[in-house]
Every structure is written in structure tokens, then in C-alpha cells.
Amino acid sequence: MWKKMTAMVTGLAVVASLSACGANGGADNGASNPNPAGGSGSGKKITLNYWTDDRHDQQYIQTLVDQFNQTNGGIEVKLNVLSDNYNQSIDIAFAGNQAPDILRVKSGNFLDFQKKGYLAPIGDYLNADSAMKQKFAGTLIEGANQIDGKIYSLPNTGQTLRLVYNKDLFAKAGIQNPPATLQEMVDAAKKITAAGKAEGAYGFALNFKSPLGAMQRSVREILSLSGYQGLGFDIKTGKFDFGPTSQVIQAFKQMYDDKSMLPGVETLDIDPLRAQFAAGKIGMYLSFATEPGVYKDQFPTKVNWAGALPPTIDGKVNGTSEIVSAGTWLGISNNSQNKDAAWKFLQFMYADNVLTTYHxxxxxxxxxPSIAAKAKKPDMPGMDGFLVTKYDSLWPVSPTVTPEGANYGDAFMKYMMTGGDLSKVVSDLNTRYNAALDKAVQAGSVKVKPDPSFDPLKLQGK
Known part of the structure; x- marks a missing residue:
């Protein structure tokens, strides 16, 4: 599967490539003398700080960290799990010279972290470990985990996105199947609320405390399955166009106006949302393949729930649900004074037994590929609904830009809460995002090539 994904991504015309910046010059390593064995050789204990925003795998990762600490006497790793404002916390840490040694890197922050010089290239370390180099040889993708040939992270897993729904609440509302269209989703949310409101159950929720995060775990997948790039970028024209996005936002606004959303959704974060779902108070929401682990370990639940493909705008599947965070997992801080030791920890974390068990x-x-070929099907309630189908694939890498003013998550959230002229919201976003894109292209930090022949239907089965 990965070879097909790699060929598809590298062959597509839209590539967002940010120029490398940092203190390492042209060397493709994070230390002047890469030593995969790790450690400084002085006998002094080395402490490594490892920051992540993943909560769903916290218990397993902590177990691995404890195991590593017990078997590598000269190195101690300290795990710090941040639930809110992870990227902002990383920015503050680097600005204050308090950056962690090891970072969780995702598709949503990789290009930004690399551009800011946060990540140390690991190519020389990988070249010194022939077995590891061979294992990941087919997984290195420009714009996904390497920039200008310099490698900054390696993959572990990818995340499918699904509609997560409470079967019991659906049945109570007389709904037999998960919604296939936006209108069906709006109608289902209204029916579930009418049937369950007396017991405090509502039809829909999202983590709108972080509007952009909420959009990226929901609107994104509805759009990509409908045949549109999920982050507002038009691959065919090489420009941003939030017109398709507005159709999904209109449906969200209707659910909000219908009072079909959980009260207080405006300030709801993802973990409180999950707790409410586990308690049977939410009929449906959209999220990643992390959810089965969440409801097994973090918020154990007796709710009869499942995952299903998200609805599309009109019921037609004209594209695929995007597999996200498939190119990266862990990275070494460019500011770390203990890069050799950090690489030793990465070797431990990327070992076959760790990756296999993670899946x-x-x-x-x-x-x-070598892990996917031998790993068993995850034995976890709800996981069947998140497994890769012909309607899941990677999409071309979308350019990352920072517009002046509100981002699209905040702008659409404001419209949902207060109303207004949606066409003007779209026009304003298109103007500001494309101005930022033009500026980035002129500065050489982003490369964009329109692909008029792009056909999202051809992604199916890749």
C-alpha cells in the first residue's frame, strides 16, 4: 500500500516545499559526530525531554519510556503530554531556549517546524543503521518527512478519519444507518436531540474550543470524500477556494441553530467531548482512528458505538477520505545538546516490536510496509470502522500559509455562532489566503504548480 501511496504523492503536481533553515548548514545530521549508540561517553546521566500532544496512546508510550529508561542506564527520557496548544507551546519553548529534545511531529506541523529550524536532520544517523535505513527506504516523501532531500522524521502509522456515532442513540431516534449526506447528518442530529434531550443527549458535537482543529478533523474529511482538497486548497487551479468548505459549514450552522449540538460546544475541548460521548450524551462527531484506543483506555465506555465513512456533500463519493499524519512520528530537536542519545531513543521507538504492537x-x-505485512488486525472495539478501504488514500501535500487576520477556522466559527453573509466570509478568506500564498511563493518558501488534470476519483484504491 505504501509504495502506491508514495508513487501517487510524488507524482502529483502540487508540492509544498519549505526551504531548510537552522544551524546545521548543509550537513544532513543533528550532530557533528553521529553515534547511533548514543550517549556522551562521559558516564554522566543524560536526561531527554519528550513532548507530544497525543493522549490516546499515553499509557503505552509511558510504558515504552519506562522500559527504555530501565534498559539504557545512561539515558533517562521524561514524557510530557500536552493536551492544549501544542504547537504554540513548542514555539514558546524554542523562543525561551527550553525546547524538548524529542518532538511529536505531525503532517499538520511538520513543514512549519522545519521552516522554523526546530527539527534536526537525521539522515546521517539513518545511513549509519543499514537495517533501519532499508526498513524505511520506501517511506520517504518530499514535503511529508523530508525537505530538499534532508530527512527529519520517519513514519509509524497513518490516521483515517471517520464519523463516530452512538448506535444506541441512533436506534432510539429511529435512524438505521449513519448519514450519507450533509442533509442526512443535519436531520439525524435533530432526531437524536429530540429523542434524547430529556436524558441530556444531543445529536452532534465537535471540539470548537479550537475551531481550526475542529475543522481539520471533520470538514476536511467530508470535503476530501466529496472530491475536494480538505484544507481549502484547489489542486487544479493552485489557489485557495473555500467555496466547497462553506457548504459543510452551512450544515454545521444549521445543527447549531437547531440546538442539535451539545450545549457549551463553543468552549468544548476534545477530551471533555470524548468523556461526554463515553457517557452516552453525544450522538455523533468526526475524528481520527485514535478513538478506539481512547474508549478502551482513557475513557472506557459501555456505549454501543462505531465508526463509519463521513457523509459527503450530496451523497456522491467523488474522492477519498484523506489518510493524515502518515509520513511522520518522532523528530529530534535542532536545539538538543544530546542528539546522539535522542537518536538512540528513536531507534528504540522505531523497532519492529514497538511499531507492530502500536498497530x-x-x-x-x-x-x-514490513510492519503492515506482519501486524495482526487490531483487537479493539470499534477499530473495524477505521481500517483502510478503497475510499482512503493520501492526498497531495497542501501548501501551508499564514494569512493576515483570522484563519479559516476562526472565521467560519464566528459565522456559525453569529451568522452573517457566508459568501462574504468565503470571499474574504479567499482573498487573504491567496495573498499569503502569493507572498510565500515570491519569498521562495512555498512551491505551487496547478494541476488542471487532477482527478480525485483516481485516488480510490491507491
């Missing part, structure tokens, strides 16, 4: 426990879908 089999249901924390993500394995994308490393």
Missing part, C-alpha cells in the same frame, strides 16, 4: 493495539494504522 495491533489500535493506536493507528501501520504504514511501514
Amino acid at each position: 495491533e493495539k489500535g493506536f493507528g494504522i501501520a504504514v511501514v
